Amino acid sequence: MNVRSLGYVVIESTEPQKWLDYGTQVLGLMVAPGMPDDAVYLKMDERPFRFAVVQGASDRLQICGWELQDEADFQTARVQLEAAGVDYIAGTEAECQARRVRELLRLQDPAGNTLELYHGADLDYLKFVSPVGIPSFETGFNGDMGFGHTVLPAPNLDETHAFYRDVLGFGDSDSMHFKFSDDPADPGLGLKFMHVNNPRHHSLALYQGESPVGCIHLMVEVKSVDEVGYCLDRVLARDIPVTSTLGRHTNDRMLSFYMLTPAGFPMEFGCEGLQIDWANFKPTKSALPSIWGHKFAAP
Numbered sequence: 001m002n003v004r005s006l007g008y009v010v011i012e013s014t015e016p017q018k019w020l021d022y023g024t025q026v027l028g029l030m031v032a033p034g035m036p037d038d039a040v041y042l043k044m045d046e047r048p049f050r051f052a053v054v055q056g057a058s059d060r061l062q063i064c065g066w067e068l069q070d071e072a073d074f075q076t077a078r079v080q081l082e083a084a085g086v087d088y089i090a091g092t093e094a095e096c097q098a099r100r101v102r103e104l105l106r107l108q109d110p111a112g113n114t115l116e117l118y119h120g121a122d123l124d125y126l127k128f129v130s131p132v133g134i135p136s137f138e139t140g141f142n143g144d145m146g147f148g149h150t151v152l153p154a155p156n157l158d159e160t161h162a163f164y165r166d167v168l169g170f171g172d173s174d175s176m177h178f179k180f181s182d183d184p185a186d187p188g189l190g191l192k193f194m195h196v197n198n199p200r201h202h203s204l205a206l207y208q209g210e211s212p213v214g215c216i217h218l219m220v221e222v223k224s225v226d227e228v229g230y231c232l233d234r235v236l237a238r239d240i241p242v243t244s245t246l247g248r249h250t251n252d253r254m255l256s257f258y259m260l261t262p263a264g265f266p267m268e269f270g271c272e273g274l275q276i277d278w279a280n281f282k283p284t285k286s287a288l289p290s291i292w293g294h295k296f297a298a299p
C-alpha cells in the first residue's frame, strides 16, 4: 500500500466555535473558503482544508485521513485490506464530497483509532492568508508532505504497530521506551515512530497507553523559529496552558513547544523537522525524546 501523507483530521467538538477561534487566532490557520458551514474547516496550504471540526457530544480526535497515491493504489489498498481480513466501509458520495476526495475507505486500527484511506484529493490553490501573518506552513510541494503528524494511543502497541507496518505499508523511523520509575520491574511504555511515502521523519507515532480524547498530540510545522516564537507569544497572551516548554526533539530534530487544544489533547507547534531520504535510512532506537528542553507539565 502506498500511503503518501497524513492529509486531514476530523475532530469532534462540543463547541466548534472554540476551534474556530483557536485555529485562526492561535495556530494561524485560515477559515477554508467555499466549504459547507456544517463544520469548521481550517486551511493551511494548497489543499481545501486540513482540519474539519464537527459538532458532537464529546471533544476528541475522530478520524485521521491518509492519502494514497492514486486510484490504482486505492484498488490495491482495498484488495490488501480484504486479504488481511480487515473490515472497512466505503465512504458515501456525500462523505467523499465533504472531504473533497474521489473515494475513501473508513476502518479502525487494532487499537480502535478510526482512519480513512483516500485518493483523488482536490488542490484548490486558493491563496493561504494566515489571520496572524504566518507566511506558510511546511507541507511540501502541493501539500504532499501532509499537514504534520499525529500520535495515537495504542495500548496494544505491538499489534497496532504491525498493522500499520504490514497492512498499511508504513515504514519504521524510530522507537523509544520510557520507564517512569527506578523500579527494575517497571515494564515502561513504548513509542513507535513511523513514516509514509514523503520525507517527513514521522507522520505517525503510536504510544503504548490510553487517551480519553483519542489522541496523544498533533503536530503542525512552520518554516522559521520566529514563527514558533510568535505562536508561543499568542499562547501565553491567551493563557492557553503550555503542556511542554520549548525544546528540540532527538529523532526528528523538531524545535517545538506543546500547548493544550480545545479538544483536550496537545498540539505541537514546531519548525526545522528533519526530511529524510528513505532509500538510505536505517530505523533508529532513541533513548531520549529531546536533546534539550521539552519539560512536560504534570498532567
Ligand SMILES: [Fe+2]
Residues within 6 Å of the ligand: 149, 151, 217, 218, 219, 268
Ligand atoms: Fe510530535
